[in-house]
Amino acid sequence: MGEARFSPQAWACRLGFTPRWTARFERGELHIDAPEGGSGSVLDVAAQTQRGWIWSLVRIQGMEAPELRGLSHRNAKGFIARLEQEKAAALERLKHALQSDYDLLMPLSQQLAREINAQRYLAARDRDHILDRAAGHKQHVRIAHERAHSPHAGAFEITAKLRQALAFLQSLHAKGPKLLAERNRKFVDEELVRWRPFFDHCEERPLTDEQARAAIVFEENTLLVAAAGSGKTSTVVGKVAYALVKGIARPQDILCLAFNQKAAKEIGARVTARLGAMAKPECPIDPSTKGLLATLLDEGADVESSTFHALGGKIIRQFEPAVNINPSGAAVRLRRAIERCQQDPQFAARWLLLQTVSRFARPADSRFTALLVKDQELDYDELIRRSLDYLRKDPGLLPYKLILVDEFQDTAPGRGEMVRRILHAKAENLLFAVGDDWQAINRFAGSDLTYFNGFGSAFNRRSDADARCDLTRTFRSNQGIADVARSFVLRNKSQMDKEVRADDSTRQGVIDVRTYQDDKDVIAKVEETLARWVEQHPPGEKPSVFLLGRYGSKHVRGLSADEIQQLSDRWADRLDVRGGEAAAPSLYMTMHKSKGLQADYVLILGMFRLEHNWFCFPSERDDDPLLQLVLPPKEALADADERRLFYVALTRAKHRVVLLAHQRHPSPYVLELLREQRDGTVLFNGQDELPPHCPQCKRGLVFRRYNPKSGKTFHACSEQWACGKTWSSWPPPVRLRRPPRSIPFS
Structure with a gap:
């Protein structure tokens, strides 16, 4: 429809009946060019005529110029007719525009709503995809919103639905990240209720709400911070089972990485055993879930569970089938290399005159490397380094989609880089890392807490791609031991804070500081303590007991290695002896070896300071300067490692802990407990008077x-x-x- 113009007749202007004006209809707008003119949409104005003797007057509502005078009677009718035509055309254009908005934005809104309402946790990649799709139409949504909320849009059926879609899209534009975060929280709450029967039977003991939540959360990178004795392995088993039945991953897509071979085998065996148990007829879970599990088991539901070094060997063998990966032989080969160097007179002379590291290390390193090349063997470091090279060249080398890492606080740089490369190989890959920074006691082996404390920055591929879950309920230690251990380790302000709630609420008298005057009194104190524990324990049961120390059995003050073995043999019929080898069970083990284990009672030996003996606790030894070159940097708190080690030792106990301290030179840790824990939790020589x-x-x-x-x-x-x-x-x-x-x- 072309432009139309209306003006007053010339004589009306000459006679002063009206000033000159022009009314124009153009693109659905009415423009009045006059001293008091204006413009507006034809849909927003109304007009009526008043016939005079010579000329007609048009009154307009909705514009600043209320009257158009001096029109011929014919033009006045034409103006009204043209206005109605323009209104009809404008309504048609509005209808067409709304339909176009509806056709474009309604499917977008519905698709994004389906993705948001999907029965799964939305990881950062999913959330970014949703928000990016919505943001791509932000300008169109703004214009469509103005159109859909015009007064005349309500005349069309599609407008109400379009307005809902626009409101949804605008909410994503305005506060999308917050809405999706709230959506995930709500999903986890509802999923916890829906899948409670499943989580009640995926392990021998029902998963707690904390454990089940950790199983449901599938962020790109999820860190599970688990208190000692809180059931982290059960959580890993539950998460693998949930991922399989929800279709998040297939068995061949899942990789469980453990710090040592024993842990790797345990995780793999427990996953297989629990899947089989849930598939049995007597298991009261949803029949469709049970059928899916049966199908998975028939097809082979073996989830790969491996150590880092075994995985590195698997990678290398794809390219070097002939290589002999036998890291356990490294010590033997190194000893042979050192013996050859010792037989070299020039090397011996250089050793005596040693000035720099390179002058004595290079010959041994050369001999060692020559042996490796000759035997076509790899040591641990070379195994990790070479597997990283292959992953760098071919990021998609491994098929895994879901990577679960146990004891994540013990991650060394090489292992951390391996996890990062596997994770970043495919956009959809997910990481679930489990650990406890309070139990990071392997710095001497290269473990670096940077990966744990800086989890997001180390592994995220985008912002807000990491989530943290906590396991704060411990099934092992009572509340008294848990509280004392927690307050002790948190003296290091760099440790992550978390509450620890024990199933056993016992608090009073659970830690006892027992003193002795001379080293010869130690064995009598130990036997006295063991006898007391046997007497206190329920009849008919053997209490399990650990004797823990900072050093090996050859360096326990007051007890020789032979005396420890004799003590273990003497009490074997009254105690559950869990340490040592199968051929020679022993009550004694180092604090490091006790990690991951538990006993009813724990007696910690060697709680004295340096003035009494060099093998004190906490250790006062500085790392060898040569060793410092290859270890992660120390923390601000000088005894951070020793504090965590003491935390590990305390939290091995279920019921009671005894600290055997030298009376004249008690350990600083003993003094700290006696000084600060004065609420009845800690006793002194069996008395609550400290x-x-x-x-x-x-x-x-x-x-x-x-x-x-x-x-x-x-x-x-x-x-x-x-x-x-x-x-x-x-x-x-x-x-x-x-x-x-x-x-x-x-």
Whole structure:
């Protein structure tokens, strides 16, 4: 429809009946060119005519110029007719535009809604895809919103649905990340209810809500921070089973990586066993889920569970079938290389005159490398390095989609890089890492907490692509042990904070500091403690007991290795002895070896400081400067590693812990517990009355001492060098201040 113009007749203007004006219809707009003119949509105006003797008047509603005078009667009718035609055309155009908006934006809205309402957790990649799709139509949505909310759009049936779609899309534009995060939280809550029967039977004991939530969350990178004894392996089993039945991954898509071979075998065996148990007729889970599990088992539902080095060997064998991967022989070959170097007179001379690392290390390294090349063998470091090279050249070398890593706090740089390369090989790959930074005790083996503490920055491919879940409920230690261990390890401010809730609420008297005067008293104290525990334990059951120490059995003060073995043999019929080898069970093990294990009772030996013996706890030894070159940097808190080791030792116990401390030189950790845990949780020699604080320095504790020369006892502050205050009796006598003498006036 072309442009139409209307103007007053010339004589009407000449006679002063009306000023000159022009009314134009153009693209659905009415424009009035006059001193008081204006413009507006034809849909927003109404007009009516008033016939005069000579000319007609048109009154317009909805515009600033209310009257058009001086029109011929014919033109006035034509104006009204043209206005109606323009309105009809504008409504048709509006209808067409709304239909176009509907045809484009309604399918987009419905598709995004389907993706948002999908019965799965939306990972960062899914969320970004949704928000990017919505953002691509942001300008169109803004224009369509104005159109759909015009007063005349309500006349069409499609408008109501279009408005809903536009509101949905605009909400994604305005606060999409927040909405999708809330959607995920709601999904996890609802999924937890829907799948509760499944999570009740995917392990021998029903998963807790925390464990089940961790199984449901499938962020691109998910970190599970698990307190000691909180059932992290059960969570891994539950997550694998859930991923299989939900179709998130197939068995061949899943890789479980463990720190050692024993853990890898345990995870693989438990997954297979639990899938089989759930598929049995008597298992009360959904029949369709049971049928799916049966199909998976028939097709072979073996999930790969491996150590990092075994995986590295698998990668290398694809390219070097003839290579002999036997890392366990590295020590033998290194010994042979060192023996040859020792026989070399020039090497011996250089050793004696050693000035730099390279001057003594290079010959041994050359010999060692030559042996590896000759035997076509790989050591651990070369195995990891070479497998990383192959992953770098071919990122899609491995078929895995879901990577689960156990003991993630023990990740060393090479292993961390291997995980990152497998994860980044495909956009849809997912990582589930499980660990506890409070139990990171393998720095000496190269473990680097950077991967744990900086989880997101180390592995994320996009922003907000990592999630953290916590397991705070422990099934092992009672609440008293859990509280003391937690407060102790959190003295290191770089540790992640988390609450720990124990199934056993016992708090009082669960940690007992027992002191001895001389090393020869140790064995009697140990036997006395074991006898007490056997007596306290329920009749008919053998209590399990660990004797833990910082060092190997050859370096336990007060007990030789032979005495430890004799002690173990003597108590074997009354105690559940879980340490040592199958041929020679032993009550004793190092704190490092005890990680992952538990016992009813734990007795920690060697709780003395350096003044008593070099093999003290915490260790006062500095790392060898040569070793420092290859280890991760130390933390700000000097004893961070030792604190975590003590945490591990404490949390092996289910019921009670005894700390055997030297009376004159107790460990700083013993003093810290006695100084700060004064609520009845910690006992001193079986009594809840703890050593008092030193009134002199306010920091030390006052202990009773024995002077063998005089045969007398006395009391002294534990801060021997910083304070050194002693008392012949305790409590010290109160000295009454003499009143000042009065001097009489004469």
